[in-house]
Every structure is written in structure tokens, then in C-alpha cells.
Amino acid sequence: MRRFMRKVTRDVMPTMNWIILALLALTMTAVAQQPASAPQNPQPAPAAQPDPTSARPSSAPSSQTPPAQAPVNLAPPTTMDQVVDRVIMREKDLIKFLAPRTPIVETYLQNLTQDKQLGPIPQDDHYFLGRMDLSESIDRSDFLQDKDKGKDESMEKRLLGGLTKKFKFQYQPLGFSWMIFVDRNDFDRQHYDFHYARREFLGDVRCLVFDLTPKKDAGRGRFLGRIWVEDQDFSIVRLNGTYAHPSRNSYYFHMDSWRLNLVPGYWVPAYIYSEEGDFTAGAHNTIAFKAQTRMWGYNLKTGAANDELTNIRVDSVKDDTPTAQDATPLAAEREWQQQAEDNVIERLERAGLLAPEGDVDKILQTVVNNLEITNNIELPRPVRTRVLTTSPLETFSVGNTIVVSRGLIDVLPDEGSLAMVLSHELAHIVLGHNLGSQYAFNDRMLFSDESTYQNFGFKHIPEEETAADKKAIEMLKASPYAQKLDTAGLFIKALQQRAPSLSALLQAHLGNSITDNGTVTRMAALATSAPALDWNKLDQIAALPLGGRVKLNPWDDKVEIVKAQPVAITSARDKMPFEVTPFYPRLARYSNANAAAATTAAAPSTTATTANANPTPAN
């Protein structure tokens, strides 16, 4: 036992520096091995050369012309009028650049109610996941089936028009098209007045700030608010405001929309925070909510469902190594499981639902390793871990791969609670609750990205769930996390308290839900031995807000751990467990150094100015 214990890694979550350093070395080697001329992702789109990944057969006009041009070296503008012209031109360039792309859009929304002690807290919630087509007109296809609504109704209408039965919302241009662009069709001097306000830094980026007001007769649904424009190419990096002149019975939400410089020359829409509601005395709230919208998957290879068949990779069945032998029945069985597992992982990654292998996986893997070593678990194939890119709190395993959602990692307070989450899935693997061997057949991978949730499922029967919980608790008690299970239990208690208001966040789409009808079922036994949950105890952190731990790169879907200075909690209201908060990414210009840093979590960059250059959604 002693001998094993020495290999156990302690405190992965609070002090990850050593891991990060080790990973840095690894990644640097990987980068160095790539040929210098190899096309990199994200890649600049040279003026005369169409980006092969962005050509879509269906969008004829945009695929004929080069879809994207890095900004040409224009003479720097000398007057504010010239700056405004440049801003307008750059926005139009961005619309053109994004036209062939179909990013994933996720909106998670919490309706609020006033709590005497905690302030506005979630009352109920809504979740939307779709793929946005940014060509001619903005359209979406949804991942989630909605039995109540007609298929023809767009996500925008449902999100923005279906919030409450009491009010009928009407939106002139479709919802998200305004939220990511200032004005998709009419962003010009005929429709808007520009008033220069000041210079201001957003993160490392110096910006010019303009207030925008629609002209008198510009019509309904025009942007009204402030834009931040970086001072080199004059791209908009942030918009904050609303849309003016709602008609009767319609309502425009306020929004704060952020873009990131993830490709040379372009700032792509990444985060939108919306909030409505007034909780001051005497305020009459017709509507009160907070919502986070995230976009990612800009660089996904398959843009449309009709690309699917041409993109299916046919694996070579020949093994040319001279020593190749036929597999024994057991070896064949394992090979079969591996194939199923690989198929599923590859398919989920291609749909933008699974982050590419990266540093967060290494952290999860370390925890799994600790559990395995201390429990003398030896498996024929190594256990792998991967991160689902979505917010709902869920886990599942396919073969020997454990998958945990970004949202779940976000809200876990410490390493012990992460161990709790991983131990349940590890228990399924140890107990041989194998799922998914049907996916070794490649025909089962042939579906559109949007129908992933209808084609994949990794749910266990209740008996296996109970057995996995029991085994997991056994493993935890023999592990280095045995002394840290109080916080894990507190997490369960906090979740139990909030579960009835968070049904959308707790709805699992691929695996078993953590709750059943508003009651936490997963690992619930841990709650009984945990201390009492007390929101007023400021040093008791039972669960974190969403978005505080994992950062998702909207361009290449890579995930990394957020590097943010913890901010002291001064009241129970600061805890915000499972809650939506505004975005405040640290903006930085694209550079190769940044691109390298993005893959290494904490690259000590070459200069001080880029040391913290990665955009960090902070709370």
C-alpha cells in the first residue's frame, strides 16, 4: 500500500502548476515536430486562396469568391470619419468571413426570483443547443428535440419568444443575428450616428469606444448602445446595448457581446451575456432572467448534413506488419470494444460536442489514476477521460473513456468532488457495465451532427447505477480523497437544494441524469455524512458558478483551465452556486505565441504583455 501511495498525486485542482509545466514541455515538443509549412488551425485565409474547409456545396455565391481576406495593409486613418468607415468595412468583412461557417450556439438561461438572503436566484431554467448557419440569412438547426414546438419555428423565436406564456415577444431580424453583429444588413452611416466616446483598454487591447444611435427613420430593431473597436484593424471587439424601437408587445433584450481574436485579422463572436429584471423596491418585473450564450465549432470540418457521407473515414482493415496474427476471441472482443469507443469519441468530436484531447483531460486522468492505484485496479485497456463541450451537468462512459461535461467541471468546488464524479464512471468500467459495442458498426456513425442526441445514448439501467455508486464510494474511501469527501457531500446537498429550479441544467443528453424528478440520486449517500449546508458560512464553498473553471476556445473547441485570481467572497450572495454570471474575457490580440499558449494552459509567454494574453471569462 505504501508503495502505491507514493505514486498518488495530491491536490491536482488547487496547485496544477507542475502538471501545466510538464504539459508545456509535451506540447512544445509536439509543436516543434510539425513541419513549418503545414497548415495550422486556426489558419489565416490568404487573399487569393479559398479556405478548403469552408467551401460548402450549397452556398454557391460565397464559395465562388474567396471567402475571407486578412485585412490588407491600408493606410492608417487620420480622422474619426475615416475610422468609422474602416469599422463599417471590417464588420462587413467579418460577415463575409463567417458566412460559410456553421458554429454551435448554446444558450443557457435562468429565470430569476428574489431570495431574501441570497438575492436574485434561479427559479427555473432553459437550455438551447443548435447550429447556426451564418450565410445569406441566419438560420439554425437544433440538437434538442422539442415536442411542444413546430419544427419550422426557429430557435431564436423559441428562445426570445417562448420564454413566458404571459408575453408574446416579436423580433424583427432574427434574434441572434443582431446579437453577434451590430446590424447584419444595414450597418452604415445612413442608418446610424457614431459618437466617439474615448479610448479604453479591454484586457491587453487598446480600443476606441463609440456610442451608436440609430437615425430617426432607420426603422425598428436597430442597435442602440456602445461598441469597442480595437485600434489596429478597427474590428469591433465588444458590443453592449440593446435594439431600439420595439413595436407594441415586443421586447428587445439587453446584451453584452464579446468577440475573440482567434484567427489572424478577425474577431469572432464568442460570448453573449443577457440580463433583464429589476429587483429594487417597488420594481414590477414582467421578466427577469440571466442568460449566457456561447459559440464554438467555427472550424468544424463538416458544415452541413449533406457533407456527412463524403467525410466518413474508411479505416484500413489491412495490417501490414509481418508479425500480425489473428486475435484470440478475448482479444477480438477487446478490439471490438475499442473500435466502438473510438468511433463514438471521433464522431462526438466531429460534431463539436467533445473537446479535442488536451490539458483538462490530463487533470481528470490524474484523479482517475489516483483512484486506480490506491484501489489496485488493473484494467486491460487504460481509462481515458474527455470533456464534453456543453453546459448541462452530465457524465457518461463509453468503453474505457469517461466523459465529463464542461458545465459539471465548472461547478465542482474541489478535487475531492471531481474524484466523486469520476469514481462513479470508473466504477461502471471496473464492474464491466460495458455500453456502446453496437457503435463498432460504422453505419451507426452516419447521421447529421444535429441528430447526435437521437443516435447516441449511454444510459445505464437503475441496478447498474446503484451498483456503480456503491463501488464508487468504496473506491473513494480507499483513496487519497477519503478525507476530502465532506465537500463532495456538500456539493450534493447544494445541488439538491437547487435541483428543482435547474431541470434544464440537470437534463443529461447522452448519459444518466444526476437527478431524478428534482431529487439528486447520483452518489447521494455522500450527503448524509457531510456537514450542514450554510450559505452564510463564507468559507463553505459547496458549488461554483458556471463558467469559472473551464474555458472553451470557440475556434478549435479546445478546453483549458481558466487562470483567474480568486476573488474574496464577502457575502452569501457572492457564492452564486450553479448560476449564470456575466462574461468578462481578457481580450488579447492573436499571435502565434497566443496560439501556442492556448494549447498549453499556462505558457510562460515570451513577453510580459502576452503572459496573461488568453481571454479568460472571469466571474
Ligand SMILES: [Zn+2]
Ligand atoms: Zn452511471
